Structure formats: C-alpha cells, structure tokens
Amino acid sequence: MTATIVEGARKRWSIQRKNLPADFIAAFTVGVASIPDSMASALLAGVNPLAGLYTMIIATPIGALFTSSEMMHISTTSALSLGVASSLVGMSPAARLQAIYMLALMIGVIQITLGLLKMGFMVRFVPHSVMTGFLNGVALLIILGQLSDFTGFSSEYSNRVVQAVDTAMNAEQIVLPILIVGLTTILLIVVLDRIKRTSQFSFILAMAFASALTFLPWFHFVPVVGDVTQVPNALPSFSLPNLSLAFHLIIPAFALSIVGLVQGAGISQGYPNPDGKFPDPSGDFVGQGAANLAASFFRGMPCGGSLSGTAMVVNAGARSRWANFLAGVLIAGTVLLFADVVELIAMPALAGLLIVIGFRTLDFVSIRTVWQTGPIPGVVMLLTLFATLVMPLQFAVLMGVGLSILLFVFNQANRLQVVELLPSEKSALPIEQPAPQRLSDHKVTVLYPYGSLFYAAAKTFEENLPAAEDAKEAVVIFLFRGYEKFGSTIIAVLDRYNQVLQTNGGKMMLAGISPGVMLQLERTGLLDRIGRENVYHVHRQWGVSAYQAFEAAQAWLDEVKPQAQRKEGPSEIS
Numbered sequence: 001m002t003a004t005i006v007e008g009a010r011k012r013w014s015i016q017r018k019n020l021p022a023d024f025i026a027a028f029t030v031g032v033a034s035i036p037d038s039m040a041s042a043l044l045a046g047v048n049p050l051a052g053l054y055t056m057i058i059a060t061p062i063g064a065l066f067t068s069s070e071m072m073h074i075s076t077t078s079a080l081s082l083g084v085a086s087s088l089v090g091m092s093p094a095a096r097l098q099a100i101y102m103l104a105l106m107i108g109v110i111q112i113t114l115g116l117l118k119m120g121f122m123v124r125f126v127p128h129s130v131m132t133g134f135l136n137g138v139a140l141l142i143i144l145g146q147l148s149d150f151t152g153f154s155s156e157y158s159n160r161v162v163q164a165v166d167t168a169m170n171a172e173q174i175v176l177p178i179l180i181v182g183l184t185t186i187l188l189i190v191v192l193d194r195i196k197r198t199s200q201f202s203f204i205l206a207m208a209f210a211s212a213l214t215f216l217p218w219f220h221f222v223p224v225v226g227d228v229t230q231v232p233n234a235l236p237s238f239s240l241p242n243l244s245l246a247f248h249l250i251i252p253a254f255a256l257s258i259v260g261l262v263q264g265a266g267i268s269q270g271y272p273n274p275d276g277k278f279p280d281p282s283g284d285f286v287g288q289g290a291a292n293l294a295a296s297f298f299r300g301m302p303c304g305g306s307l308s309g310t311a312m313v314v315n316a317g318a319r320s321r322w323a324n325f326l327a328g329v330l331i332a333g334t335v336l337l338f339a340d341v342v343e344l345i346a347m348p349a350l351a352g353l354l355i356v357i358g359f360r361t362l363d364f365v366s367i368r369t370v371w372q373t374g375p376i377p378g379v380v381m382l383l384t385l386f387a388t389l390v391m392p393l394q395f396a397v398l399m400g401v402g403l404s405i406l407l408f409v410f411n412q413a414n415r416l417q418v419v420e421l422l423p424s425e426k427s428a429l430p431i432e433q434p435a436p437q438r439l440s441d442h443k444v445t446v447l448y449p450y451g452s453l454f455y456a457a458a459k460t461f462e463e464n465l466p467a468a469e470d471a472k473e474a475v476v477i478f479l480f481r482g483y484e485k486f487g488s489t490i491i492a493v494l495d496r497y498n499q500v501l502q503t504n505g506g507k508m509m510l511a512g513i514s515p516g517v518m519l520q521l522e523r524t525g526l527l528d529r530i531g532r533e534n535v536y537h538v539h540r541q542w543g544v545s546a547y548q549a550f551e552a553a554q555a556w557l558d559e560v561k562p563q564a565q566r567k568e569g570p571s572e573i574s
Contacts, residue, residue, distance in 0.1 A: 016320065027322075031326075031334070038055060043149070051100060063290065064322070066290040067279070067283065068282075072264065072271070072324070073310040076303050087249070103301075104293075107253050107256055111261060114289075115289060120268075120285055133385035143354075146355050149182075150351040151174040152174060161389055177219045182352040184349075188209055235332055236299045260302070260303075260304030268305075416450065417450040418448070419433065419435055420435045421479065438466055438468075438471065444550060444553040449478075453487070455487040458489035458493050468501050477508075479545075481511070483517060484514050495526050505560070509535070509553055521535065
C-alpha cells in the first residue's frame with residue numbers, strides 16, 4: 001500500500017520539461033490578474049487586502065499539489081468572501097482577522113475529513129435550481145457591495161440591497177472624482193477585453209491606468225490601498241490561529257465548506273485532466289482542505305476552487321498542475337519586489353473590478369433554463385436568490401441545502417410506480433401494464449415497483465398496491481430485483497399487506513431478493529411471517545427467481561382451489 005501511495009505521489013508531482021514554458025506563461029497571466037482580484041476579495045470580506053494576497057501566495061501552490069484536478073485554480077472567491085463578511089458582522093477589524101484565520105483552519109479540517117471519507121458524491125444532492133439562485137444572488141451582492149468604494153457615499157444600513165436604495169436616494173452625496181475612477185476602470189476593462197492582445201491583461205491594465213488618475217490634482221483625495229493598509233515587502237509569517245474562536249464559528253465553517261466544495265465540484269465536472277479523465281471530487285475536497293489549512297497558519301483567508309481562475313489557467317495554455325503552483329510563486333515575488341506599487345492601487349478601481357466580476361458571474365442562461373424547466377425549480381431558484389440577498393450568507397447556504405434535501409425527498413416519493421407483469425405467449429419476456437386497482441380471487445399477480453423505495457416513497461408505494469381486502473386466496477409476487485436494502489417503513493408496508501392477504505386465505509411471495517434485503521427480512525421477523533419458502537433469492541439471469549415464484553404460486557393455487565377451478569398448468573413469466 002505504501003508503494004502505491006508513493007507511486008501515486010510520484011506521478012502527481014512529476015515535472016515534464018516540455019510543459020514548463022506553457023505553464024510559466026499561464027502562471028504569469030493568472031498571477032498578474034490574481035493580485036488585484038485577491039485584494040478585492042479580501043475587501044469584499046471586510047478585512048485587510050493583504051489577507052487576499054497571502055492566501056494566493058500560500059493556498060494556490062499548496063492546492064495545486066494536492067487536488068485531483070490538475071487545472072483547478074484555488075484562490076479567494078467572491079462567494080466565500082461574501083460568506084466570510086456576513087459571518088463576521090459586528091466584529092472589530094483585528095477580531096475579524098483572527099476569525100478568518102480560524103475559519104480557514106476549520107474549513108480545511110472539514111474539507112479534508114470529507115475528502116478522506118470519500119464524500120464527493122454529496123454534491124450531487126444540490127440541485128441546479130438552488131445553485132443558480134445562490135450564485136446569482138452572490139453576483140448581485142458583489143455588485144451592490146462595492147457602491148461605497150465606487151461612489152464615496154457610505155450608507156449607514158447593513159443590508160446591501162437597502163444600501164443600494166439609500167445610495168440612490170442620496171445621489172447628491174456621491175463624490176464625483178471617486179465615481180470617475182471607478183467608471184474608468186469598468187470602461188477600460190470592457191474595451192481592453194475586446195482587443196485580442198490585451199484581453200488577458202485587461203484587469204491589471206485597467207487598474208493601473210485608473211489608479212494613475214490619483215496623481216492628478218482633482219483626484220488627489222481618491223483613496224488608495226496604501227490609505228487602508230501598508231503592504232510589506234515580505235512573505236507572510238507563521239501565525240497560529242486563535243483556537244478559542246472555534247465554538248462561535250462552527251455554523252459559518254460548515255456553511256462555507258459547502259460553498260467551497262460545491263464551487264469546486266463544478267470545476268471537477270467541467271474540466272477534465274490532460275489525460276482525458278475526469279478528476280475525483282473527493283480528491284479535490286482534500287486539495288481544497290489542504291489549501292485552507294495551510295492558509296490559516298500564514299495569515300490567509302478561506303479559499304476554494306475558482307471557476308474563473310481555472311478558466312483563465314486553461315485558456316492561457318496551461319499543461320499541468322505546475323501552472324497554478326508557479327502562479328503562487330510569481331505572486332510572492334511581486335509582493336517582495338513591488339509592494340510600493342501595490343499600495344498605489346485606487347480603491348474605486350478595485351471596486352470597479354469587482355463590479356465587472358459580479359456582472360460576469362450573473363448567469364442569465366442558467367436562470368432562463370431553470371425557469372423554463374417548470375414552476376417548482378423556478379420557485380426554488382427565486383427563494384434561494386431572495387434568501388441570499390436578505391439573509392446572512394451562511395444561513396442562506398444552509399437553507400438552500402435544506403431545500404435541496406426536501407426536494408430530493410419529494411422527488412423520490414413521487415417517482416415510484418408499481419406495474420403488473422403478465423406472461424406473454426409470443427415472447428419469453430413479460431408484458432407490462434399498470435397494476436390493477438383490486439386483486440382477483442384465486443389469481444397470481446406479479447408486481448414490479450419502478451423507482452426508489454426511500455422511506456418517503458412508502459406512502460406512494462402503499463397507495464399504488466391493488467386493494468386486497470376482498471380478494472380470496474389471492475397470491476401477490478413482488479419482484480424486488482435491484483433493491484439492495486429496504487427502510488423500516490417499507491418493511492412495515494409489506495408486513496401490513498401480507499397480513500391482509502393471509503387473513504383472506506392468500507399469500508405474499510418475494511422474488512429477486514438481494515442478500516441485504518434478506519438479512520433485513522430475517523432480523524425484522526418478516527421472513528418467518530411471510531414464510532421462508534415464499535422468498536426467492538436474486539439470480540444472475542433476469543427473471544429466473546420470478547419464474548420460480550410464479551410456478552410455486554400456481555402450484556399452491558391448484559392445491560387450494562376447488563377441482564373445477566384448477567388450471568391445466570402454470571403459465572410462464574420471466
């Protein structure tokens with residue numbers, strides 16, 4: 001086993017020289033664009049912009065080493081930053097920093113644990129409607145959250161929707177030079193994106209030009225990063241998070257872990273590795289957890305798989321995971337050599353950058369698709385979006401997850417269908433038709449359920465069974481091929497149906513029973529109440545156990561029926 005682990009690590013971290021030039025170019029492109037983006041994300045979280053830079057320096061290369069997805073770019077993300085901001089409302093700036101370090105630590109531990117437990121399959125239970133509502137709500141919050149730095153007007157309200165309304169009602173208090181710097185940034189990004197040679201560097205070029213306006217007399221009071229914090233030309237130092245904050249951050253840590261993992265799952269499903277295989281979501285859980293864990297000890301903030309960052313890495317020509325590793329190294333070099341330049345970035349330019357990111361995050365195609373799917377997904381999407389706008393983000397996430405679970409249970413309960421299988425004279429395969437409303441006297445009825453026998457489906461299952469109260473000496477064969485285990489609720493339904501049949505002189509038989517279901521029947525005592533001779537194990541060949549049960553049922557009816565009603569012999573069913 002040790003040899004297998006070592007071999008896996010060797011393949012994961014092997015360097016192919018032919019890929020290095022392409023990886024370095026991609027790393028440079030992503031590194032340059034990530035510097036303002038990471039600082040803006042930190043401001044979005046309401047903390048020192050250095051926390052975003054330090055996260056990129058530590059988390060991006062560490063995540064690149066451990067994710068299953070070779071191209072996944074791990075960095076600060078807008079959704080996580082907003083979640084951090086709503087989780088730390090009311091804290092002082094110093095307390096916020098200590099809290100985000102501890103949040104990163106807890107998120108890292110949670111994500112690594114889930115990854116090691118192979119829980120990557122969980123992301124399948126979050127429906128598209130919930131994620132569409134959540135991510136578009138986050139996009140709107142990103143846009144609305146920049147209005148203070150973008151306009152120079154600070155609203156006294158805490159909710160960002162209310163802040164936007166308050167800003168519109170106090171338009172006369174907007175500081176024109178600050179607004180012009182922000183608008184210039186947006187305009188330049190739009191223009192530079194349309195030019196092929198500058199599109200990859202549109203963020204950094206737009207911010208550089210817009211920030212240069214602050215050297216002009218009319219713009220001299222426009223705030224810059226240096227007014228908010230000093231950027232030291234040094235790498236982040238080791239710092240142990242304040243463990244005493246753990247209890248107060250449990251709910252935000254779990255909620256933000258879910259946000260990060262769901263975002264990362266989108267990357268796992270959308271970007272195959274260079275060998276053409278799709279990465280393991282559980283392995284990506286571990287990689288994101290390792291990145292958060294490392295960031296927590298070096299003054300970083302919660303991070304996760306970035307869809308936009310991954311797209312940038314791929315489009316820039318990256319060939320392996322080393323592109324993301326080199327991006328972190330290049331950002332570290334920039335901080336060491338050009339810290340004074342970073343301090344000159346204008347705050348409204350960062351706000352303009354985030355507004356552009358927010359608009360690009362809005363997914364109108366997904367909104368239209370969900371809305372056209374049906375009324376239930378549309379309502380769920382709107383409810384999730386509304387909750388994201390008005391509730392603390394971590395609770396909106398938990399509400400979305402809870403809504404997802406309810407939807408899953410509801411769908412599973414209504415997907416169940418019970419059909420009757422009839423013998424065919426022209427084919428070995430049976431004929432399928434809807435289950436009868438009532439059972440007939442002295443007749444064998446073979447029933448096959450389609451769908452989940454999840455406990456929530458038990459009532460639907462019972463309602464779809466033919467009425468047995470008035471049927472004399474009726475035999476019902478349930479074909480349960482494909483079901484590995486039953487819930488106790490389904491066991492209870494079968495037990496009640498068996499009692500009704502036996503009361504009227506009939507019997508119930510089970511075919512296609514797996515070892516797991518057989519064990520449950522034995523432990524609950526239902527096996528003895530049905531009769532062991534009436535339960536048939538699943539066979540490798542489809543229909544064999546059902547045929548055996550059908551023959552036995554016909555033979556039993558021939559014994560209990562009056563001589564005049566006996567049939568010549570058993571029919572055949574597969």
